[in-house]
Amino acid sequence: MSLEVGIIARAGGFEVRAAFSAGTGVTALFGRSGSGKTTILKAVAGLLRPAEGRIALAGRPLFDATAAIDLPPERRGVGFVFQDARLFPHMSVRANLDYGKSRGRGAPGFDAVVDMLGVEGLLDRRPATLSGGERQRVAIGRALLSGPDLLVMDEPLSSVDRARREDILPFLDRLRREARLPILLVTHEPDEILRLADSVVVVDGGWTTASGTVGEMFAGPELEAVFGRAERGSVLDGQVASVDEDGLATIDIGGARLELASAGLAAGRSVRLRIRAGDVALAVGAVDGLSVRNRIAATVVAIRAETGGPSAEIDLDFGGWRLLARITRRSAVELGLRPGLPVTALVKAVSVERAW
């Protein structure tokens, strides 16, 4: 089941050109405020009519300018979680959740959704009495219970104050794991991408400019302008191989092993790790007598020297994963780094962050 988008849409004197596809899992539409992300979501959901192009979901055209196809929102099977929740104020939470059930094609069970989102205690309340986080959870449940083929979420956390976000993130996390449908998530927070997304589409000035997996995007140059350099690095998905008594856990990443603090981990759990480029050191030849726990045998893929600055970025490959290191240009020269050279990447266990 996948979504194919190739459209030109005009909204308020602003032109949006979007071309991307999104498969199962979470695809983040990432860009600054006002870059046209919401316009893209509205076009997908049928709340805004593009001027040109085509939108198809699982091969079924939702919009096709040349074939004069423009399905109304109610026939698109696109569940929409709005930034401001948009619960119906004159209905109870239960009635809100039930509103879309008449569509009821392959919708998950009411109890399962209520349980997943932790809203069983709210069912008889009115939306006006809910907190921002509770409202957003109900809105997600309402969209899921309408049995959509695609779920789109427009910055679902932005109307929730920062302290409350932690109340919702675990639910989104479960949704990502348990709901078997493609999810399109609009966000401008790198942390939300790291935590929730499988792939990223970058939106800049109304245009979709780049797309790729979360790992590719964090390591590549496309996001630097938006993130800032400090956020750049590698994103690695793996599984906990073992949890040891001294507070460290070993993570298996496609053959290579990494160690990090084991707090909250159990063997078998899948994790996403993030290593900032500046936290990776490189060694050529034998490494001995070091406190650094993680020593990854890797190969240099590319070297990019910073123009007018002291640093260089080194793209590394280990077992198919991409690892990004930032070292000084001087070290790169002294070590004789060149593409194809085997090196050891050194990462302190305390520098390995967990996204989940």
Next chain:
Amino acid sequence: MTADEIGIVWLSIKVAAAAMAFALPPALATAWMLARGTFRGKGLLQAVVTLPLVLPPVVTGYALLAVFSPNATGGRFVEWLTGAPVAFTWKGAALAAAVMAFPVLVRPIRQALEAVDAGLEEAARTLGANRWRALATITLPLAAPGLLAGLVLGFAKALGEFGATITFVSSIPGETQTLSLAIYGLLQSVGGEGPAGRLMAFSVVLAVGAILASEALARRLPGGGR
């Protein structure tokens, strides 16, 4: 009160209620177009809707007569449609009241519709509701207090309508002589002040009663407790 007076009050309520039943569907449609529509000539529609409010009622009454008198096209069409003429009947009185009350009815409904967040309708649509279901389950319930306010105002306006009614359907006792017409007629005759006073008192009771009833209802409406 005499049987005649009760008959007058009853006729007035019948005429005003029929006027509301007749005016509500087009008033709803018009209010919705004015609140949500984006089309050329919206200003013109607004002006036409307001017309009965600013025109001298006698002119409106004469216009109705010109269109719906038994010999005019409109009148013949109605007679062909319903088998009965409309001019100089209580139905004509209801039509005159409906036309005069139309702007008063539209305004609060329009304001109530405008106050409903269009985003809620969008949300309903993405949940599988078509345009009409979204209107019936989201917009109208949320606009219900305004709808009710419009109906009460319109009812009161219809109840007191005078100029257009007397011009269009005259003042026929038992057929078109509503409260206002009867009060006016009584005041023209010697010794009519007593019965006129009773009818006036009753019209006050009717108006106040309508307002109290609407407020009590509004509190029980789904959108009223917000």
